[in-house]
Amino acid sequence: MRVWLVLVLGMAGAAKAADAGNAGEGLSWLKKMAAASRQLNYSGTIVYQHRNHVETSRIVHYVNPAGGEFEKLETMDGPPREVVRSNDHVICYLPNVKTVLIEERNRSARNFPALVPESLGGITESYAIRKGEVDRVAGHDCQWILLEPRDEMRYGRRFCAELGSGLPLRAHTLNEKGEPLESFAFSQLTMGGSFSRDRVKSKYAEKSKAQNWRVERSGYTAAATTPSDSGWTVTGHLPGFRKLMEAKRSIGGRGASVSQIVLSDGLAAVSVFIEPMRETKGPSLSSQGAVNIYTRPLSNHIVTVLGEAPTATLMQIANSLEQKPTTASLR
Amino acid sequence: MDRISALMDGELDDREAQSTIVRLKDDSELRIRWDEFHLVRDALRGDPLLSAGFDESLSKRLAEEPTVLAPRRTASQTRRATTYAMSAAASVSAAALVAWVALSPNSPSGVQPNGFMEAKQSMPAKPNVDDLRPVVVPYDGRANDYLFMHEAVSPSGILQGLAPYVRSVSSVPADRR
Numbered sequence: 213m214r215v216w217l218v219l220v221l222g223m224a225g226a227a228k229a230a231d232a233g234n235a236g237e238g239l240s241w242l243k244k245m246a247a248a249s250r251q252l253n254y255s256g257t258i259v260y261q262h263r264n265h266v267e268t269s270r271i272v273h274y275v276n277p278a279g280g281e282f283e284k285l286e287t288m289d290g291p292p293r294e295v296v297r298s299n300d301h302v303i304c305y306l307p308n309v310k311t312v313l314i315e316e317r318n319r320s321a322r323n324f325p326a327l328v329p330e331s332l333g334g335i336t337e338s339y340a341i342r343k344g345e346v347d348r349v350a351g352h353d354c355q356w357i358l359l360e361p362r363d364e365m366r367y368g369r370r371f372c373a374e375l376g377s378g379l380p381l382r383a384h385t386l387n388e389k390g391e392p393l394e395s396f397a398f399s400q401l402t403m404g405g406s407f408s409r410d411r412v413k414s415k416y417a418e419k420s421k422a423q424n425w426r427v428e429r430s431g432y433t434a435a436a437t438t439p440s441d442s443g444w445t446v447t448g449h450l451p452g453f454r455k456l457m458e459a460k461r462s463i464g465g466r467g468a469s470v471s472q473i474v475l476s477d478g479l480a481a482v483s484v485f486i487e488p489m490r491e492t493k494g495p496s497l498s499s500q501g502a503v504n505i506y507t508r509p510l511s512n513h514i515v516t517v518l519g520e521a522p523t524a525t526l527m528q529i530a531n532s533l534e535q536k537p538t539t540a541s542l543r
Numbered sequence: 544m545d546r547i548s549a550l551m552d553g554e555l556d557d558r559e560a561q562s563t564i565v566r567l568k569d570d571s572e573l574r575i576r577w578d579e580f581h582l583v584r585d586a587l588r589g590d591p592l593l594s595a596g597f598d599e600s601l602s603k604r605l606a607e608e609p610t611v612l613a614p615r616r617t618a619s620q621t622r623r624a625t626t627y628a629m630s631a632a633a634s635v636s637a638a639a640l641v642a643w644v645a646l647s648p649n650s651p652s653g654v655q656p657n658g659f660m661e662a663k664q665s666m667p668a669k670p671n672v673d674d675l676r677p678v679v680v681p682y683d684g685r686a687n688d689y690l691f692m693h694e695a696v697s698p699s700g701i702l703q704g705l706a707p708y709v710r711s712v713s714s715v716p717a718d719r720r
Contacts, residue, residue, distance in 0.1 A: 246701045260709045269709055285705040293712040295705055302695055304712060313688060315695045364548050371702065380702055396706045430692055449575055456696060465688050474696045481697035485689050495677040501710045503693075505686055506677065516689055520699065527677075528579060 238341030241357045244378030245371060251275055252379055255411070256350070256401035257288075262394035262501040274407040282412035294414045305416040310425040312416075313464075335478040338362055338452035339369070347372050349381035350398040359479065364388060365451060365525050366480050367502060377403065385502035385520060394501035428464025441536070442471035444486055448532030450525070452477040475519075475529065482519030482529055489514050497523055506530050547576050687711050 255272040268288040275281055285295040291308040304313040335341070344356030354372040361368050368386035373379065382397040419425075442458040456474040463470050471486040495508035505518040506526040510533060517530040546563045549555050555563060567573050690711035694700060699707050 242702070249702055249704045258706055258709075260706070260713075265713075267709060267713060269706075271705060273704060283705045285708055287709070287712060290713075295708045295712060297705055302691075302708075304691060304708070306712070313691055315692060383703055383706075396703060396709075428688065430688065449572070449579065461692075463688060463692075472692065474693075476698055479698055481693065481699070483689065483693040483696065485692075496680050497677045498680050498682040500682045500690065500713065503690065503710055505682065507686075508677070516686060518686060518689060518693055520697070 235336050235341050238343060238357055238359075239336060241343070241355065241373055241378065242335065242341070242371075245357070245373045245380045248374070248378040249273075249380065250281060252377055252403060253405050253407065254379065254401060254403045255405060256398045258285075259397050259399050260394070260501070261397075268399070272411050274405070274412055276407045282407070284412045284414065294416060296412060296414045296417075298412070303414070305414050305420060305425075307416055307419075310420075310423065312420050312425050312427045314427060314429045316429070334452075334454070335359070338366060338477040339479065344370070346375070347382075350401045352381055352398075352401060354381045363451060364522065365453070366477055366521055367393065369479065374403075379403070388522065426464075430461060430463045442473050442486070443536055444471055444473060444484070445534055445536055446473060446475065446484065446529055446532055447534050448528050450475065450529065453482070456481065480520045482517060482521050482526060484529060484533065485516040485518075486510075486513050486533070487516075488512065499523075511535065547573060 253274050255270070258269050258271050260267045260269065267290070270286045270288060271284070273281075273283045281297070281299055283297045287293045291306075293307070294305045296303050296305075300316075302315040304315075306313070339359040339361055341357065341359050344358045347354055347356055349372050353375045355375055357371045357373060359369040359371075367388075368390065370382075370384040370386065371380045372382040374381050379401075381401065382395065384395045385393045387393050416425075442460055444458075446455070453475045454477070456476045458471070458473040460469050460471050466487055467490070468488045471484075473484040473486075475482045475484070489509060489512050493507065493509060493514060495506070497507075498505045502520045503518055504521065504523045504526055505516065506523060507514060507516045508530055509515070510530075515530050515533060517526045519526065546555065546559070546566075550560055550563050567577055691708070694708050694711055697707065
């Protein structure tokens, strides 16, 4: 009896150690992927697929000698659209509606989560990570890294990382049945090349200014530069999810200020937006790729919860939202 | 946590199910989880929800029932009662599972968010707050600005760079799905 017990415990211990070793290796692959995505120079074509929808984009990423990061995404199908990023500054050009969306991120603002590989650490709590097979994508050998969700709160992920550099060449998000909800994959990729301003500049940069396109800037209200209070709190029991940030924001296209709370399990993120109700609207659900969107009214406000997480998770978050008592009423 | 959903899905064998039910009895956090799962699933299925605090008011009403004076149970009776209770719990959960399977709709194919079984009508998850019957609508691009802001903070961007922004600028033809 005792012998069996020792044997069983020993085996369990060994299995656990092997599991931990595998997870450690998986995690170091994730960090390698993150580093490659930020530090490598590359250009290529990305195919984005969800449901029956396929969309092709060109993507270029360069790092200048000073370490600055520049990236450009240009859609190839449908109306032309471009997204350019220089470090933490993202601009989206929508020529068909003559609109520019600007997301400015002030690095010094303390309420901003640091999007660095180190923040991937908490992932093992929510996902079992393991190495899969070696595969080939766009002519490059790559290593599959599989992230299985530990519960129903989140989706599974799979990445195929280029063997040498770790650059993710293919990424899938999977539903609870293991079926892909969306996928990103390089169909052509050139690594290397040197930085040049022209390669990462939008062809609409000058045109949008000359023609006075509408600019929608999503900024942070003054109060948001200090650790900010959105005025709302998520009370639900959400294992693995932590609050990444909260802020009151002004958004170009929306009249009043909007509260934003971001929750994340280290990989998936859910954003909660709360704005004053302008028109009476009932609750609704929709989705865009692996991102689900749940909207509901809540005491004279409209709550929009969206993120790459199952609808049940979004609804749980939305339905556990509570307005904090205002300072005025506390006095 | 997985056990709770596995129990609800009928994926546990008898022994595991029983041990999970026992744990549910003792672990208030697990019970909250159990309640939440049911609330969400009921909501997804469109079952009418019990009013908030139903369990408390039921307990209260039960407590207010007149006490029936009866001979004290012997130890063996208590044990038998426990056994009955256990098997009753098991059959109740079995019945619930059968009902679950039987009632799970083969939802008509239509526009459905990911993993969403049926949303033709569901009901308030917090009936005392608002009427929460979500309708499933095709994405109309109205939340593109929110999506754009979301991509900027999602850790997915650490691994995938700008690629996820495709979602927020995706052209959304009406006939897409």
